[in-house]
Amino acid sequence: MSFPSPLRTPTYVIGDVHGQYEKMVRILRDADLISDDLRWSGADSALWLIGDLVDRGPDGIEVIDLAMRLQREAAAAGGSANTLIGNHDILLLAAFHFGDWPRKRRADSFTAIWERNGGNPADLDLLTGPQVTWLSTLPAMTHCGPYLLTHGDTMLYTRYGRTVADLNEHIRDLRHTMDPVAWYRLLSEFGEHRVFTGATGPKRAREFLQQFGGHRIVHGHTPISRITGEDPAQVTTPLIYADGLCIDADGGMYLGGPGFVYRLPDL
Numbered sequence: 001m002s003f004p005s006p007l008r009t010p011t012y013v014i015g016d017v018h019g020q021y022e023k024m025v026r027i028l029r030d031a032d033l034i035s036d037d038l039r040w041s042g043a044d045s046a047l048w049l050i051g052d053l054v055d056r057g058p059d060g061i062e063v064i065d066l067a068m069r070l071q072r073e074a075a076a077a078g079g080s081a082n083t084l085i086g087n088h089d090i091l092l093l094a095a096f097h098f099g100d101w102p103r104k105r106r107a108d109s110f111t112a113i114w115e116r117n118g119g120n121p122a123d124l125d126l127l128t129g130p131q132v133t134w135l136s137t138l139p140a141m142t143h144c145g146p147y148l149l150t151h152g153d154t155m156l157y158t159r160y161g162r163t164v165a166d167l168n169e170h171i172r173d174l175r176h177t178m179d180p181v182a183w184y185r186l187l188s189e190f191g192e193h194r195v196f197t198g199a200t201g202p203k204r205a206r207e208f209l210q211q212f213g214g215h216r217i218v219h220g221h222t223p224i225s226r227i228t229g230e231d232p233a234q235v236t237t238p239l240i241y242a243d244g245l246c247i248d249a250d251g252g253m254y255l256g257g258p259g260f261v262y263r264l265p266d267l
Contacts, residue, residue: 005145005146006145006146006266006267007144007145007146007147007264007266008145009044009045009046009079010042010045010046010263011045011046011047011048011144011145011147011263011264012031012033012042012045012046012047012048012261012262012263012264013047013048013050013149013218013249013261013262013263013264014027014028014047014048014049014050014249014259014260014261014262015050015052015220015238015248015249015250015251015253015259015262016050016051016052016086016088016220016221016223016250016251016252016253016254017049017052017053017057017063017253017259018052018053018054018055018056018057018060018088018118018253018254019053019054019055019056019057019058019059019060019063019120019123019254020057020058020059020063020253020254020259021057021058021059021062021063021066022059023253023258023259024063024066024253024259025038025066026259027258027259027260027261028261030261031261031263033045033047033081033261034070038066039073040070040073040074040077040079040081042074042077042079042081043077043078043079044077044078044079045074045079045080046079046080046081046082046144047070047074047079047080047081047082048082048083048084048142048144048149049067049081049082049083049084050083050084050086050149050150050151050218050219050220050249051083051084051085051086051087051088051089051151051152051220051221052086052087052088052089052151052220052221053067053083053086053088053089054088054089054092054120054123055088055091055092055114055117055118055119055120055123056088056117056118056254057118057120057253057254058120058122060092060120060123061122061123061126061127061131064131064134064135065131067081067083068130068131068134071083082139082142083138084138084139084140084141084142084149084150084151085135085138085139085140085151085171085175086151086152086220086221087151087152087187087190087221088117088118089135089138090175090183090186090187090190091110091113091114091117091119091187092114092119092123092124092127092135093132093135093136093175094110094113094114094180094183094184094187095110095111095113095114095119095124096124096127096132097110097178097180097183098110098180098183099111101180102180110180110183110184113187118254135175136172136175136176137172137175139168139172140157140160140167140168140171140172141157141164141167141168141212142164143164143213143214144218144264145264145266145267146214146215146216146267147214147215147216147217147218147247147264147267148164148208148209148212148213148214148215148216148217148218149218149219150217150218150219151219151220151221152190152192152193152219152220152221153193153194153195153196153197153217153219153221153222153246153248154189154190154192154193154195154221155192155195155204155208156186156189156190156192157208157212158207158208158211159189160186162211163211163212163213164212164213167212171186174186190221193221193222193226194222194226194227196208196217196241196242196245196246197227197241197242201241201242201246202242202243202245205217205242205243205245205246206245209245215245215267216244216245216246216247216267217245217246217247218246218247218249218264219246219247219248219249219250220248220249220250221250222248222250223235223250223251223252223255223257224238224239224248224250224251224252224257225252225255225257226252227239227241227248232251232252232255232256232257233256233257233258235251235252235257235258235260236251236258236260237260237262238260238262247262249262
């Protein structure tokens with residue numbers, strides 16, 4: 001399966017923000033996608049935040065609020081500003097819904113797992129019903145012309161749907177169930193990283209694209225510096241790897257990276 005159609009409008013991607021609101025604002029301004037008063041100024045351009053808006057940083061709720069507002073403003077201007085769900089966004093929802101589950105077992109509660117993974121108590125205190133609803137409906141994967149955008153560099157997606165539509169429906173339905181075991185299983189599987197690196201990486205990337213379609217995978221989830229070993233503060237561009245099949249857009253903002261906006265090139 002392939003999706004060879006070109007990009008129809010300028011399309012931009014931002015990797016894991018992780019509560020780094022000030023960095024997010026700066027890179028959006030630098031890319032002329034928002035104005036000095038933080039309003040959408042990207043006209044008919046398309047912007048995708050590819051998951052993990054929260055945790056490991058101070059201002060996750062401000063990041064969510066900005067993403068929600070830009071979605072409305074971009075649509076009104078003839079553009080788009082959309083977001084994929086990341087595992088930390090799901091983890092915040094799990095802490096919100098289930099808190100101290102399981103109460104009578106030795107296993108860590110959702111709240112404990114969330115806090116151990118950088119959960120900010122202020123985010124949970126400030127989380128509102130509309131924000132929960134918005135997070136609960138975000139897609140897990142999307143096509144942008146020849147690109148396949150997803151949050152994680154993990155094969156778990158292949159176990160949750162045979163197509164992009166099936167996957168999005170399944171993970172959306174899961175977020176609307178009150179089955180903590182299913183949530184726990186999904187979050188545990190998100191512990192997988194870097195499946196497209198190494199000698200077998202290109203083969204796995206081709207299998208992933210064959211299942212879901214597209215010519216290149218664009219993902220976050222794993223900071224680029226964790227793959228390359230470079231100083232996160234020096235990461236200002238994406239990592240293209242796995243024989244050119246994968247593009248890692250996680251600049252490691254929470255590790256000290258400045259962050260970047262990446263414009264997808266026409267293929």
